[in-house]
Each structure stands twice: as C-alpha cells, then as structure tokens.
Amino acid sequence: MRDRKSSTLLTEPVRDRGPSRLRPSNGKQPPDDASRRICDPGPIPTEYLRVPGFIERVMDECLATAPYPNIVMAFAGALALQAFLAGRKVRDPGDNRTNLYLLGLAHSSAGKDWPRKLNTRILQAIGLVDCLGERFASGEGIEDALHRRPCLLFQTDEIDGILQSINKSSESRYENIMSTLLTMYSRANTVYPMRRKAGQDAPGVIDQPCLTIFGTAIPNHYYRALSERMLTNGFFARMLILESHSRGDGQEPESRDLPASLLEIARWWADFQPSGGDPASRHPQPLTVSQNEEAREILIAARRAADAGYAKAEADDDSVGTTVWGRVNEHVRKLALLYAISANHRAPCIDRAAAEWAAQFVLHGTRQMLFMVQRYVADSPFHAECLKFKEQLRRAPDRRLPHSVLLKRMKTDARALESIVTTLEQQGDIAIHTTATPGRPGKEYELLEDTEASRHGRKKTR
Secondary structure, three states: OOHHHHHHHHHHHHOOOOOOOOOOOOOOOOOOHHHHOOOEOOOOOHHHHOOOOHHHHHHHHHHHHOOOOOHHHHHHHHHHHHHHHOOOOEEOOOOOOOOOEEEEEOOOOOOOHHHHHHHHHHHHHOOOHHHEEOOOOOHHHHHHHHHHOOEEEEEEOOHHHHHHHHHHOOOHHHHHHHHHHHHHHHOOOOEEEOOOOOOOOOOOEEEOOEEEEEEEEOHHHHHHHOOHHHHHOOHHHHEEEEEOOOOOOOOOOOOOOOOHHHHHHHHHHHHOOOOOOOOOOOOOOOEEOOEOHHHHHHHHHHHHHHHHHHHHHHHOOOHHHHHHHOOHHHHHHHHHHHHHHHHOOOOOOEOHHHHHHHHHHHHHHHHHHHHHHHHHOOOOHHHHHHHHHHHHHHHOHHHEEEHHHHHHHHOOOHHHHHHHHHHHHHHOOEEEEEEOOOOOOEEEEEEOOOEHHHHHHHHHHO
C-alpha cells in the first residue's frame, strides 16, 4: 500500500472529527455543533477487504458459491473464522489476542447468511462444530459455555433484537448478557472467575476465555437499537462494524466440496498447540508473534492518532468519542496480528503490510462508526424526528425535496414540521429555497450535510 494513503489515514481522523450529538453530562456548554460535525468517510474501500492467506481463501470460497455474493459479509465471516481458530494460540508482543466482536450490516437478502453457513461447514469438517453458538440466552449461559469450551464462535443474526431487549426489558438476564460480553472481551489474556454455584466449594475460573462474535443486522435497525448507555459503556467501542451499502448481483449457487487447501489450513489451526497438550483443559502458552521495526513505527503512529482523537473528544465533552477512540489502538494491534497469521500461519510476523492495513482499516471504521451514530442515534424524540427529516433528504436526488413531499413522508402535522425545519436551518443542516409555482411560491429543502467526497472535491476545484 502506498505511503501517501497510509500517512493520510493516520492523521486525518483527528483533524476535523467531532463526537456524537449526545449531550455532555458535566454541565459544560458544548462546542458549536458545526465544529463537531463528523463528515461521512464513505464506504470502506474494497482494497481494505483483502487479507492474504487463509482469510482470502475463505472469502473467495464464499463469493464463488453464495447466491448473492457480498464482499463485505464474506470478509467479516472469514475474519471471524480466523480469529476463532487462532484463539488462545497466538498473541502479539503486547499480549493482545485474536478475540473480536464483528458486526456485518446489510439489508435483507443481501448475503448475510451465507458466510455463517460456510463457517459452519468448515468447522464441521475439522471437528469443531461444537464450538459454535447462535443465541445469547443469558450471561450465565455464556459463562458456562466458555467453561466447557474456552474458545467459542457465536454467529448471531439480527443482533439489534438483542440490543432492543436489553434496552427495554426489566429482566436481569438481559443486563447480565451485556455485563458478561463486556467482561469476556477484556479477559482473553487472563482468567475469568466464575460465579459461585450452590453446592460448590470453589467457583472455578475460565483460563483465557476467547469469545469471538460474528453478528449481522440491518444498518438502521442496529444503530437505532443503541442507547446512550450502550454507546458509552464500552459495548459499541468493542465492536468492529462493517457495512455493506448495496446488494450484489445474483448468481447460480454452487454446491461443491470445500477446497482441500482451505481445509488443510483450518485443520492445522485446529491441531496447533504451541505449548503442547490440550489447550482446552490447561493453561495455554500462546505463541508470541513478533513485529518488525517498520510495523512498530506504523503501530506507534496509529496509537498517537487514536490518542489525538481521544483528546479531541475529551475536550468536547464527548463520552461516546472517548469510548470509541479509547479502543482504537487495541483494535489495530489485534487486526495486525490476524493479518500476520493469515498471511503465513506457519511462521507469522507482523510486518509493514500487516500494520499498515490494520491502521487504515480501523481508523476508517472508527470514523464511519462515529458518523453513523451522528446520523441515526437520537437523544430525544424531537432529535429523532430531525434525523428522520435529514435521512429523507439524504436519499433524495440532489439531496433536495419539496415541502409537500416531506410533509407526507414525515407523517406529521405542518406545525411540527415547521419546528423541525426551523431547528435544522438554524443549525446549518439544511437550506430553504423558494420555487416558482402557478399558485403561491413553493418551498424546497436542501441537505447541506458535508461528506468526505464533497469536501475533497471542493479542495480540488479551488
């Protein structure tokens, strides 16, 4: 990858990125909203969705056989599979592990299901299908499952339904699910003390639990299911979110045997025991994957970019921004490790390519996550109506619609719409245009929301 692109992405996210629109909790006057507004970084570049070696092999098999190939979902599924297979077996020099919480966002019938099916087939072929999970019934259930099998892969569709249940239900089991997911993510390189059960002298521990999640959801459903608490308690920040923006062309699905070369690597990981013995029943000693000097410099630059993003969010009293930027450095190092072991599973090394890809991928994803929070997550019913109004304009040709059309689509009365229009105009989010009609003059509303592409386009024309 080119140096110019890498250096841009390592510095650009912290120059003009603001936080979400949630109100600060310390009573301070928030910064001007225009200075905080986050530009849309655009879809994730296709070149970021290619990792050589095992991940690419799984992706290619998925894309070749799926009824509706989806490169984003195929990549997410392959990355989750590699993360699971290497769980409790490798680490980087900072003791970062491969456990990931991955979320693939795509609309209905856009190819979310096929990567899960392919992962299931591969794990069944190598004798690890009993390490798969689907639904989170309770926090205690997750804990017990990891006690039996310390390395698990949960593949969960419609994960927004779980979030809505956690938000709206008063049942303690949903709260326990969230608490357990938060804790397990951070315990992959240590031990997790289990709850004490009746009749047991000692509660026991789970040694280095590796829980990998590959969830899927519809984009707007997922973001609207998030609450302020989820955005700031660390759950949102732990997720790596990949969004597919369009459905691919269909093809005739092909039922065929899994490639021998793919299964050979998967079986190698299933059998690999760096410390000898059975890693499921003893304290494993993972292989430490080294990093060269070039990679180290890139990872340090990524950490500094993340620290600057955190400082900017902290200065703006943005609790969502600090939570998200606070996890960036860890994500970068986890993904650099995964790139290295995918590219060369027998003698991995975190090199320049691994570090550069990981930094670019995570920093772009972080900007996209914060933009989507700004776009969908409301902190009041009126704010939700404002976001809905902007979304209608965003989908329109030239981001512009007549007053009469918006009044119908918003399904609200004229007085309420006027209040929304006044607020958005004063915030600088929309412009009002007068249009000539046979009768009285009409009005049109134009969305002024900035995007990364339009901002760069204006620079070129100056």
